[in-house]
Amino acid sequence: MRRFQTFQDLFKRYRRPGDLVFASLFCLFAIFLLVMLPYETQWVKRTKLFAQPAFWPAVSVGAMALFGVLHLLGALASERIPGRGAEVLAWMKSVEYALWFMAYVAVVPIVGYLAGSILFACVLAWRLGYRSARWLLTAAGFAVVVVVVFKGLLQVKIPAGLVYELLPSGALRTFLMTYL
C-alpha cells in the first residue's frame, strides 16, 4: 500500500462499516430540527435579520440538513462495506459502560466520593476480567489516589456523601466531609 501520495491524502478519511446507518440517523435528526425551527425559535419584531434569535439556529440547522443530505447521498452511492449489523451491535454494547458511569454518578452522593470510587473501580475491574487480588488492589489504589489528589489536594467541588451524616459529629466526620 502506498502510504501517502498527494497532499490531499494526508487529510483523507475513509468510510467504515455502518456509515449508511449513521448518515441516515444524522440526516433524520437534522431534518427533525429543521422542521422544529419555527416552533423552537422566535422571530422578534423590529429586529434586523442578523440580530434575530432565530438566525444562527436557522443557519446551523440548515447547514446540518444540507451537509447531512449530501453525506447520506455519498453513503448511498458508495460501495457497501460488509459488517453493518455487527457495527451497530458494537454501538449498542458500549451503552453498558455509559450505564456503569451513571451508576458511579448515582452512588457517590450517597456513600461518599472515596467509598464510591473504590467500590466502582473494584466492581468494574471485576466485570472487565481483572479478578486477581493484584488487579483489584491496583484498581482500589488508583481510586484512592484520584480522590486524595482531586478532593484532598485540589479541593474540587464534590459534595460529601449522605453516609457521612450518620457519623458522630467531631473531627473525623469533618475531615471525611472536607477531604474524602
Place this chain on the structure above:
Amino acid sequence: MDALLSGLDMLARFDVALALLIGSIGGVIIGAIPGVGPPVAIAILLPATFSLDPLVGLVMLLGIYGSSMFGGALPAILINTPGTAVNALTTYDGHPMTERGEALRALGLAYGASFVSGILSIIALILFAPFLAKIAPMFGSREIFLAALLGIVLVILAHRGQTFAAGMLAAFGIFLGTVGLEPVKYTQRYTFGQDWLVGGFDLIVVVLGLFALSQAFQLLSGEDSAPDAQPIKGSMLRAIGEVFRFKRLAAVGSGFGVLMGMIPGVGEFTAQFLSYTYAQKTSKKPEDFGKGSPEGLVASEAANNAVPAAAMIPLLALGIPGEALTAMMLSVFYVHNVTPGPGLFQNQLDFVYALYIAMILLNVIVVVFMCFSSNLLLRIIRIPTRFLGLTILILSFVGVYSLRNSMTDCAIAAGFGLFGLILKRQNLPVVPIILGMVLGGIMEVKLRSAMARVKTPLDFVDRPIAAFIACAIVALIVLHIWGVVRERRAGLKEFEHDHDMHDTQGN
C-alpha cells in the same frame, strides 16, 4: 523588553513553577500512553484549573499540550503505535529504525528535533509579538467574524474524503452553541420546554463527553491488549545531540510548524507534510524515506512540536482557537473573565510573554526528564487497554461532576461519550463539533455588532484585512473543489491509500 522582564517576574512563583513541572511531566506520561492523549487529559483537568489563578491553570494545560508530543514519539518509535494523533508520521521512519536496532538513535533524534523546534518556534514568536500587538487592534468585529468563519471553513476542508461529514458536524457544533436561553432578546432556542436545556450545553461537558468518555467507552468495549517494548540502552543525551547534524531540517520544520500552527484548523498535519516533503526532496537518499530515514524522522518531529506555540497566536491575539486544545483553553480565560483578543496583546503583553517563556521552560524540563525516563515510561505504557478505560472513566467523573455537581451534566456527557464513540468508530472527526461550538458563538456576537455599521454587503469587506480574509475563504473553497476534480481525474483507487492515517484518539 520591559514586558519580557515583567513576564519573567510573573513566572517567578512557586505555584506557577509547580504547575509547569506537573504539566510538563504529566504531559509526557499522558502522551506516551496510547489511548489517552492530551485532549483527554486537558478535558479532565479543565474544571480543576478553574479554581486556580489563570496563569497557573494555563501553564499547567500548556505544559500538557506542549510536552505530550515528546511522550507520543516513544510508542510511535518503539511499538509502531503513535501516542498522540500527530505522531502518526513519526512511525513511518521511527519504527523501521527500531526494527534495525537503532531505537536509541531514533528516540534521541525525535526528542532532539522536538526540543530544537519547540525552542526556535517560541523565540520566533517572542520576536513576533510586538508586531502582533500592532496588527491585532486592526481586527474589528467583522475581521474577527471572518477569521472565525475561515477557521470553520478550514476545519471542514481539512477533512478530505469526509468533507460533508465534517461540514454537518461543524454545523452541529454551531447548533449546540445556540441551544438554550439567548442573552440578547431572552428567547428560548430549541429547549423543547425542558428546564435542563434552558442553560444550554456547557462546552466542558460536551468536551469531556466527546474526548474523555468516548475514549473510555472505546477502550472498555474493545479487545484487551498490553503493548510491550524492549528497554532502551545507552546515553540518551548523546543521542539527542545527534539532531545538530540535521540543523537545516529542524529549522525548516520549525518554520513550517510556526506558519501552519498560526492558521486555524490546519495545524500539525500540514506542517509535517510540508516539512517531510521538503526533507525528502532535498535529501541525498530520498528512497530511504518511510523505511527508517533519520532525516524523515527529524522533519516530522520538528514540524509538529513547533505548532503548540504558534497555535496560541490566534487564541491570544484574536480570541479564536484553531483546534480543540486551544478551544478548551479558551474556557479557562472565560472562567477568569480574561478576554483574549486584540486588547490582550496591547495591554497585557507581559502575560503573553509569560506564557511563551513558560513554554521554553517546559521544553527544557521535558528534555531533561526524557534523558533518564524512557525506560520508566515503557513500564507505564504497558497498562492493559481496558484497565486504562476504567481509569479514564474514574477521572472523567471528577471533570464532569465537579463542574456543577449535576447528574444531568453527567448524563449529557455520557450521551456525548456514546456519540463520540460512534464518530471514532466511523473514522469521523470530533474536532469540528468543538470548533463549531466555540467559533459559532463568536461569529454570532461579532456578526451582530459588525452589521450595525454595514449598509451594503460590500461594506463588510472594505477594510484591507477583512478583504484579505474574505478572498482567502473564497480561494480555499475554489482550490478545494479544483483539488477534488484533479484527484478524480487521476483516478487513484480508494484502497491504495493508508486508511488508518487518522485512526488515533482525540482527532
